[in-house]
C-alpha cells in the first residue's frame with residue numbers, strides 16, 4: 356500500500372499550498388478531544404458548570420480575532436488549501452471525523468476509521484448521514500486516485516447491516532466505470548468481514564467559481 360493520499364499526498368504542483376500551522380492543527384486536535392469527551396459526558400453525573408465557563412472564556416478570546424469568512428474562503432481555495440479544511444479528515448476542521456485515506460496499487464482508496472459517540476445515529480451505531488458524508492468524500496478521493504474528477508451528481512446508498520460505533524471500520528472506494536464526463540464510483544464500509552454499507556455515485560466533470568477570484572474556476576478534486 357502506498358501512503359499517497361490524505362495529508363501526505365501532493366500529486367500536482369501547488370506552489371502556494373499553505374504550510375500547516377502547528378498551533379492550528381493542535382487547536383483542532385484539542386477540539387476533537389473535547390468533542391468526544393463532551394459527547395460522552397452528556398447526562399452523566401459530572402458537573403460541567405466550570406468546564407462550560409472555561410470553554411466560554413476560550414471562545415470569547417477567539418471570536419474577536421476571527422477574520423471575515425470571505426477572507427478565509429478566499430485563502431482556503433488558494434492552491435490546494437481546502438484540502439486541509441475539508442469536513443472529512445481535514446486537520447484544520449474541528450467537525451471532521453478522523454479519517455486518512457490511502458491509495459492502493461489496485462486503484463482503490465481505503466481508510467480505517469473508528470467513529471466515536473459524536474457520530475451516533477441508532478443506538479451504538481454510526482449515523483447513516485455520517486457514513487454517507489465520508490463515502491461521498493472518499494469517492495472523490497478514489498476518482499482523483501484514478502485520474503478522474505468531478506462533482507457528485509447522484510449517488511445511492513444501501514445500508515446492509517448496522518455500522519458499529521467505537522469499532523474499527525474499513526472504508527473502500529474505487530472507480531467503477533467512466534464515460535466522457537461521467538465517472539461512476541463505488542464504495543463500501545465493512546466492520547471486520549461484515550458488509551455494513553455499499554454505495555455507487557455518479558460524478559460529472561464540472562467546475563465552480565473560486566471565492567474571491569472571479570476569473571478562476573476549480574474542478575472539484577483539485578483542492579477539496
Ligand SMILES: CCCCCCCCCCCCCCCC(=O)SCCNC(=O)CCNC(=O)[C@H](O)C(C)(C)COP(=O)(O)OP(=O)(O)OC[C@H]1O[C@@H](n2cnc3c(N)ncnc32)[C@H](O)[C@@H]1OP(=O)(O)O
Pocket residue numbers: 364365366367369435438491492493494495496499505506507508509557559560561575576577578579
Ligand atoms: C493537491 C491535490 C489534492 C488532491 C486531493 C483530491 C481529493 C479530492 C477529494 C474531493 C472530494 C470532494 C467530494 C465532495 C463532492 C461534493 O460534495 S460535490 C457537491 C455536491 N454536488 C453538487 O453540488 C453538484 C450540483 N449539480 C451541478 O452543479 C450540476 O447538476 C452538475 C453536476 C455540474 C451537472 O450539470 P451539467 O454539467 O449541466 O450536466 P448535464 O449537462 O445536465 O448532464 C450531463 C449528463 O449527466 C447526466 N446527469 C446529470 N445529473 C444527473 C443526475 N443527478 N443523475 C443522473 N444523471 C445525471 C445527464 O442526464 C447527462 O447525461 P447524457 O445526456 O450526457 O447521457
